Amino acid sequence: MAELRVSVDPQEVFCVPGLGSCVGIVLYDPVATVAGMAHIMLPSSQQGILGDRPAKFADTAIFALLGSIVSAGAQRDRIVAKATGGSQMFRSQGEFLTIGTRNVDAMYRTLERAKIPIIAADLGGTWGRTARFFMNDWRLQIRASGRPDLDL
Amino acid sequence: MDFSNLNHLQLDALKEAGSIGAGNAATALSTLLRQRIKMNVPRASVLSLATVGELLGGPETSVWAIYLKMAGELEGHVIFILPNAIGTVLVDLLMRRPTGSTKIIDEVGESALAEMGNILTSNYLTALGTLTKLDLRPSPPLTANDMVAAVLDGVIADISVNTDAVLTLETELIIGDTEGLIGYLFLFLEPASAPNLLGALGLAG
Numbered sequence: 001m002a003e004l005r006v007s008v009d010p011q012e013v014f015c016v017p018g019l020g021s022c023v024g025i026v027l028y029d030p031v032a033t034v035a036g037m038a039h040i041m042l043p044s045s046q047q048g049i050l051g052d053r054p055a056k057f058a059d060t061a062i063f064a065l066l067g068s069i070v071s072a073g074a075q076r077d078r079i080v081a082k083a084t085g086g087s088q089m090f091r092s093q094g095e096f097l098t099i100g101t102r103n104v105d106a107m108y109r110t111l112e113r114a115k116i117p118i119i120a121a122d123l124g125g126t127w128g129r130t131a132r133f134f135m136n137d138w139r140l141q142i143r144a145s146g147r148p149d150l151d152l
Numbered sequence: 153m154d155f156s157n158l159n160h161l162q163l164d165a166l167k168e169a170g171s172i173g174a175g176n177a178a179t180a181l182s183t184l185l186r187q188r189i190k191m192n193v194p195r196a197s198v199l200s201l202a203t204v205g206e207l208l209g210g211p212e213t214s215v216w217a218i219y220l221k222m223a224g225e226l227e228g229h230v231i232f233i234l235p236n237a238i239g240t241v242l243v244d245l246l247m248r249r250p251t252g253s254t255k256i257i258d259e260v261g262e263s264a265l266a267e268m269g270n271i272l273t274s275n276y277l278t279a280l281g282t283l284t285k286l287d288l289r290p291s292p293p294l295t296a297n298d299m300v301a302a303v304l305d306g307v308i309a310d311i312s313v314n315t316d317a318v319l320t321l322e323t324e325l326i327i328g329d330t331e332g333l334i335g336y337l338f339l340f341l342e343p344a345s346a347p348n349l350l351g352a353l354g355l356a357g
Contacts, residue, residue, distance in 0.1 A: 089306055
């Protein structure tokens with residue numbers, strides 16, 4: 001959890017297994033062949049202590065990811081995003097159980113601030129997901145138990 | 153407080169508290185299932201966010217999870233986790249059916265599991281409350297059936313807001329004499345509640 005990875009290898013596959021309320025987001029520049037993926041746990045670094053894992057919060061994760069892929073050669077105006085996760089695993093009215101929704105909202109707000117278009121997403125619901133991102137065809141594959149695989 | 157600074161004495165006291173809670177939970181489970189319940193010595197572990205996904209044989213293991221939020225003088229989350237295959241066996245035991253009758257857990261089976269989890273976890277909290285003389289209030293139980301990492305990540309996120317170290321008390325409950333019938337009882341403690349718990353155990357700061 002709260003990992004951040006960057007690659008320039010066209011054969012790279014990023015995998016984030018078992019996403020519940022967490023969000024898996026990938027930012028990439030297909031022309032430069034640079035991509036990065038973060039495993040976001042919480043909406044906002046304003047509400048907590050960051051420590052040394054910027055990927056923990058949606059706001060810091062997206063800017064850290066952006067910085068890392070730009071350093072690795074991505075061009076700012078070609079960068080696009082895909083994302084999945086943000087579920088509510090236990091059905092209830094409780095505030096803690098809305099972390100998934102709040103993660104998704106914070107992700108959208110941050111992407112807007114960073115002016116990064118999100119071109120595909122499968123978010124929310126009440127089920128867990130495993131996400132794989134393939135750099136050879138920029139495909140985000142989503143597996144959930146009892147559901148057909150989804151390719152975005 | 154930062155859990156990575158806990159000393160051995162404090163970790164032992166937490167284990168002991170977990171053990172008393174789990175002992176009480178095991179007795180309740182045993183009565184309910186009419187099975188012998190063995191339990192291991194609880195583990196008190198401080199997990200980093202990097203390793204927490206490795207609980208219970210990998211993040212994608214399919215499990216049933218029964219969840220209660222603990223509020224009152226200690227805050228945290230109590231979760232009972234059963235690998236999927238064990239869920240069906242337990243539904244048979246709870247419904248007094250021959251083993252192997254349940255293939256798919258329906259709504260009735262799900263509420264039986266939820267009720268069992270409720271009894272188990274509230275007995276755990278009752279014992280912990282008696283031991284510490286703290287007022288603990290469990291929420292109603294909620295269930296989920298999914299990948300273990302997915303059911304745990306919201307809970308872990310919730311207690312990781314101000315820290316990257318997660319304290320968990322874990323007990324394995326071994327049900328009956330059949331090999332591999334194991335449920336996992338976890339207490340995830342809110343870091344802000346750690347001084348309260350340690351204080352109540354006579355081991356403040």
